[in-house]
Amino acid sequence: MVSKLTSTNSAVKASFSDSVLTQDDCDRGEQQFIQLLDTEALDQALADQSVDPDEFERVLGNAIEIAYEKENVERKSINHAAHRFLQRILYRINRLKLFWYDDLRNYTNERSSYLRQIRDRIEDAWQQWEASHLDLSLYQGIDVQQALVERTTRDVDPPMSKEGLYFQQQVELAGYRQLVKIASLDGLVEASQLSRTLGGVANEVHSVLTRLLVEEYGAGRLGRKHSSYFTTMLEELGLQTEPEAYFDDVPWEILAIINHSFLLTERKRFFLRYIGGLLYGELTVPASFRYYQAAGQRLGLSDSAMSYWNLHIKVDELHGQWMLDDVAIPLIDQYPDDAWEMVFGYDQQRFMSDRAGAAVIQAVQAADRAD
Numbered sequence: 001m002v003s004k005l006t007s008t009n010s011a012v013k014a015s016f017s018d019s020v021l022t023q024d025d026c027d028r029g030e031q032q033f034i035q036l037l038d039t040e041a042l043d044q045a046l047a048d049q050s051v052d053p054d055e056f057e058r059v060l061g062n063a064i065e066i067a068y069e070k071e072n073v074e075r076k077s078i079n080h081a082a083h084r085f086l087q088r089i090l091y092r093i094n095r096l097k098l099f100w101y102d103d104l105r106n107y108t109n110e111r112s113s114y115l116r117q118i119r120d121r122i123e124d125a126w127q128q129w130e131a132s133h134l135d136l137s138l139y140q141g142i143d144v145q146q147a148l149v150e151r152t153t154r155d156v157d158p159p160m161s162k163e164g165l166y167f168q169q170q171v172e173l174a175g176y177r178q179l180v181k182i183a184s185l186d187g188l189v190e191a192s193q194l195s196r197t198l199g200g201v202a203n204e205v206h207s208v209l210t211r212l213l214v215e216e217y218g219a220g221r222l223g224r225k226h227s228s229y230f231t232t233m234l235e236e237l238g239l240q241t242e243p244e245a246y247f248d249d250v251p252w253e254i255l256a257i258i259n260h261s262f263l264l265t266e267r268k269r270f271f272l273r274y275i276g277g278l279l280y281g282e283l284t285v286p287a288s289f290r291y292y293q294a295a296g297q298r299l300g301l302s303d304s305a306m307s308y309w310n311l312h313i314k315v316d317e318l319h320g321q322w323m324l325d326d327v328a329i330p331l332i333d334q335y336p337d338d339a340w341e342m343v344f345g346y347d348q349q350r351f352m353s354d355r356a357g358a359a360v361i362q363a364v365q366a367a368d369r370a371d
Helices: 023-037 042-047 054-068 070-075 080-097 113-131 144-155 162-169 173-187 204-216 226-236 252-266 268-298 304-334 340-370
Strands: none
Touching: 023 054, 023 080, 042 113, 054 080, 054 113, 080 113, 080 252, 113 252, 113 340, 144 268, 144 304, 144 340, 162 268, 162 340, 173 226, 173 252, 173 268, 173 340, 204 304, 226 304, 252 268, 252 340, 268 304, 268 340, 304 340
């Protein structure tokens, strides 16, 4: 049965101007989008005008303008409500690319042209905004191998950050639990985006990426899949183990990283950027996870309550070396004119990860204060 969506409340439509966007506006816009997602045969319903997306699109247009327009970049202003709304909408579309073993009717609109248009509209503006944080001219003519070696040498064992110090010395159980809640959104479906890069011809690079995925997936044994270790960690902390149970706890900065990974793995033209970002991620996980491990030890938690961190500290240093020696460097010879994109992808992932880390520590500290 087709959902009936209307926008009859003129007061709601007039509740914000072209330059103001509140959290209430975003919440209303997102709720209408969820109704659109659940509408049977959405594209046909839109063509028949039996659903009305105007209120959602009104919020969407305002959010894109406020979050990504040039004047906001220059003022360095951040409207968190707008960014959160856009990344949540984008995530709700992107997640349809994965199978969740749920009601098959949830996928009725997975190839909707309307959803694709909304995704592209957000991504086009968002990616321009993200790219504006780095100077692309600096990557032209760069010695790619030297740049990657210098970056990986620097980042594999960085100096302790203030965020790391907080986890190591101050975080309480409430904050630790908040960290795990936030991380669960990605941790319970870990490596899903990587799987989408493996179709096609086989070669040495492809084989290394496949080996990486196989390890992440526990060689086909559920109990050894890395996401299963995350489930164990949630259980030990008395938290919900259902995927996306803590979606509302996740900062937009984390959603941006997840959505960025969806984009780069879906667009084969961005493969080199994805490899650079994956290199950064695999290389730097052990350093950051050691802080979480230290926090758990200080709080007296069991090994099971830290199992996901413990596993990745053990294996991801090797994975980072694979990514550099057996993936990134060989790709320099294969794509000499485009290999700089790996350095750009690496730097962009580093920037986005630093931004996300600041948002996570803020949420963790807030949970500690509230306890």
